[in-house]
Amino acid sequence: MSQIAVLPVHLQNKIAAGEVIERPASVVKELIENAIDAGSTAIAVDVEKAGRKLIRVSDNGTGMDRADAERAFDRYATSKISNEADLFSLHTLGFRGEGLAAIAAVTRISLVTARQNTTGTALSIAGGSVEDIRDCAAAGTSLEVRDLFYNTPARRKFLKSDATENYHITDTVTRAALAHPSIRFTLRADGGEIMLAPSAASYRERIMQIFGKEFVDGLLETTAESAGLHAHLFISAVSMVRTTRTNQYIFVNNRPVKDPTIQQAIYRAYEEVLSRDQHPVYFVFFTVDAARVDCNVHPTKREVRFQDTSLVFRLIADAARRVLLADAIRHPLGPGHSSESALHYHIGVKAPMPTEQYPPPFLQPDQRDMVAEASPEYTPDRLPFIYLGDTFVAFSDKAELIVMDYHAAHERVNYERFLDAVQMPAHRLLFPQQVQLQRHECSALLENKALLHAWGIEIDDFGDRSIIVRSVPDLLQGTDLASLLHDVAGALLLQSEEPVAAEDGVSALPEPLARKKRSLAAQLACHASVRGREAPDAYRLAQLIRSLALTRDAARCPHGRPTQIRMTMETLRKMFRKI
Ligand SMILES: Nc1ncnc2c1ncn2[C@@H]1O[C@H](COP(=O)(O)OP(=O)(O)OP(=O)(O)O)[C@@H](O)[C@H]1O
Numbered sequence: 001m002s003q004i005a006v007l008p009v010h011l012q013n014k015i016a017a018g019e020v021i022e023r024p025a026s027v028v029k030e031l032i033e034n035a036i037d038a039g040s041t042a043i044a045v046d047v048e049k050a051g052r053k054l055i056r057v058s059d060n061g062t063g064m065d066r067a068d069a070e071r072a073f074d075r076y077a078t079s080k081i082s083n084e085a086d087l088f089s090l091h092t093l094g095f096r097g098e099g100l101a102a103i104a105a106v107t108r109i110s111l112v113t114a115r116q117n118t119t120g121t122a123l124s125i126a127g128g129s130v131e132d133i134r135d136c137a138a139a140g141t142s143l144e145v146r147d148l149f150y151n152t153p154a155r156r157k158f159l160k161s162d163a164t165e166n167y168h169i170t171d172t173v174t175r176a177a178l179a180h181p182s183i184r185f186t187l188r189a190d191g192g193e194i195m196l197a198p199s200a201a202s203y204r205e206r207i208m209q210i211f212g213k214e215f216v217d218g219l220l221e222t223t224a225e226s227a228g229l230h231a232h233l234f235i236s237a238v239s240m241v242r243t244t245r246t247n248q249y250i251f252v253n254n255r256p257v258k259d260p261t262i263q264q265a266i267y268r269a270y271e272e273v274l275s276r277d278q279h280p281v282y283f284v285f286f287t288v289d290a291a292r293v294d295c296n297v298h299p300t301k302r303e304v305r306f307q308d309t310s311l312v313f314r315l316i317a318d319a320a321r322r323v324l325l326a327d328a329i330r331h332p333l334g335p336g337h338s339s340e341s342a343l344h345y346h347i348g349v350k351a352p353m354p355t356e357q358y359p360p361p362f363l364q365p366d367q368r369d370m371v372a373e374a375s376p377e378y379t380p381d382r383l384p385f386i387y388l389g390d391t392f393v394a395f396s397d398k399a400e401l402i403v404m405d406y407h408a409a410h411e412r413v414n415y416e417r418f419l420d421a422v423q424m425p426a427h428r429l430l431f432p433q434q435v436q437l438q439r440h441e442c443s444a445l446l447e448n449k450a451l452l453h454a455w456g457i458e459i460d461d462f463g464d465r466s467i468i469v470r471s472v473p474d475l476l477q478g479t480d481l482a483s484l485l486h487d488v489a490g491a492l493l494l495q496s497e498e499p500v501a502a503e504d505g506v507s508a509l510p511e512p513l514a515r516k517k518r519s520l521a522a523q524l525a526c527h528a529s530v531r532g533r534e535a536p537d538a539y540r541l542a543q544l545i546r547s548l549a550l551t552r553d554a555a556r557c558p559h560g561r562p563t564q565i566r567m568t569m570e571t572l573r574k575m576f577r578k579i
């Protein structure tokens with residue numbers, strides 16, 4: 001007897017939905033894209049309980065008549081393409097005809113829609129089939145999705161905290177709003193306004209609406225065009241880099257995507273300037289003829305494939321490098337530097353800062369005492385140090401050759417200092433500094449105010465998406481507060497998704513708190529480390545080596561990379577073929 005049977009349609013749809021609808025933000029993405037494709041000029045998104053309870057997307061686009069409204073929920077039902085050739089001349093975000101079918105398979109839906117000046121349709125769907133359909137008055141389309149994953153409990157269990165799911169929803173709306181500046185976007189969560197972006201005249205204006213003026217002023221803008229490819233870039237000046245990959249946006253033909261070619265092109269431009277843990281902020285708006293890019297690579301349409309990958313890479317890398325170079329020439333380092341050396345420092349080496357503003361690179365006086373008695377054999381006059389580039393130093397110790405990455409070593413020392421601190425000595429700012437962030441970043445920081453306070457970072461709500469910083473720990477004096485808060489908020493929002501290796505004294509805390517502390521301490525240590533500043537002198541290096549020896553894991557930085565590489569006499573003998 002035959003053992004193979006075709007699955008019933010509702011099960012096919014449920015399986016297919018798994019690829020498209022991962023979390024509440026995926027529903028928001030599909031619905032917003034449909035609203036954009038319908039020619040809307042205003043799109044409103046409302047969510048309750050991070051989208052678990054309700055997601056509503058309302059638009060003022062073309063709407064649907066009754067027959068289309070019913071058909072829209074069938075799998076492979078679309079008005080956007082009709083033959084294979086259309087796949088390579090796409091002018092819409094949707095084309096697979098499965099967005100609504102996927103949503104309908106895992107939620108309860110009510111839809112209200114009407115074509116202009118006609119009677120509208122109200123329709124409700126549960127478990128993929130129409131339960132009720134009626135005439136009603138309507139303009140545009142409003143689609144309400146309730147009880148996400150009510151019939152797929154396994155999926156529901158994989159959802160993260162409300163804060164994390166709200167973060168993904170905000171990120172989705174942000175990306176759509178950036179890609180379409182002329183459309184008015186609003187996002188409300190549990191009745192509170194999260195984003196309001198009125199119709200904007202340019203990408204720059206839209207970025208400003210969402211991220212604030214100070215943020216946009218730190219970006220360098222340029223455009224480039226070649227062989228039918230066009231790129232409009234906003235990238236961070238070297239002084240505005242981050243320690244996380246937040247605020248990196250790529251759009252291809254107004255579609256938010258993840259694209260390794262464009263990402264690598266941007267990183268290539270910063271290659272000489274940034275270290276491995278530093279990341280630029282960038283917005284890349286790239287356009288190319290629809291025939292030269294394949295958007296049908298992944299069910300979520302988050303990836304594309306270019307016909308001319310190397311042309312794309314070159315156009316973007318060159319444009320980004322040119323604008324960084326021009327910025328370095330415009331902003332020499334100030335007194336004492338010729339513009340040529342400024343350029344070398346700025347572009348060729350690391351982010352500059354006037355020397356007077358440097359925080360003391362290594363240990364504070366009280367911390368020096370703490371390590372003074374350890375490893376007495378380490379005294380500066382007994383250690384000839386050989387500096388290799390601006391990252392490594394080599395020295396010998398008990399018949400071993402050691403090459404140390406002093407940034408990584410310093411991060412390890414500072415990381416443990418943050419982890420072990422009960423109350424860090426704070427430096428009160430003479431002029432408390434106001435920092436503008438996105439709303440969900442502000443909430444993440446304010447929710448963790450007490451934790452940050454223990455590290456000497458005193459913050460308060462300053463309204464209108466701003467935080468006021470009143471004090472910072474001595475270790476962080478002189479760091480750029482905007483990028484510090486941004487990175488800390490990024491770590492808070494993402495920490496539930498990115499576990500940090502458990503290896504230290506905070507393991508006794510309940511797991512989520514311990515993880516949060518570790519990931520924040522790693523961020524703070526990164527900001528407090530010597531990266532981007534002058535090489536430590538021999539005295540400070542000796543101190544660093546002593547402090548590192550006292551840490552719980554001297555071999556690795558908080559991100560797990562080596563702090564030092566040791567070559568024993570035996571290894572050397574083998575290398576020289578003496579044994
Ligand atoms: N907000 C809307 N306004 C007008 N028509 C809509 C709206 N949402 C959906 N539709 C219609 O319903 C159809 C099905 O939508 P669905 O999202 O399932 O597929 P699609 O957008 O065509 O392709 P994809 O699966 O790639 O999103 C669309 O092609 C469109 O004709």
Ligand SMILES: [Mg+2]
Nearest residue numbers: 030034094099
């Ligand atoms: Mg769609």
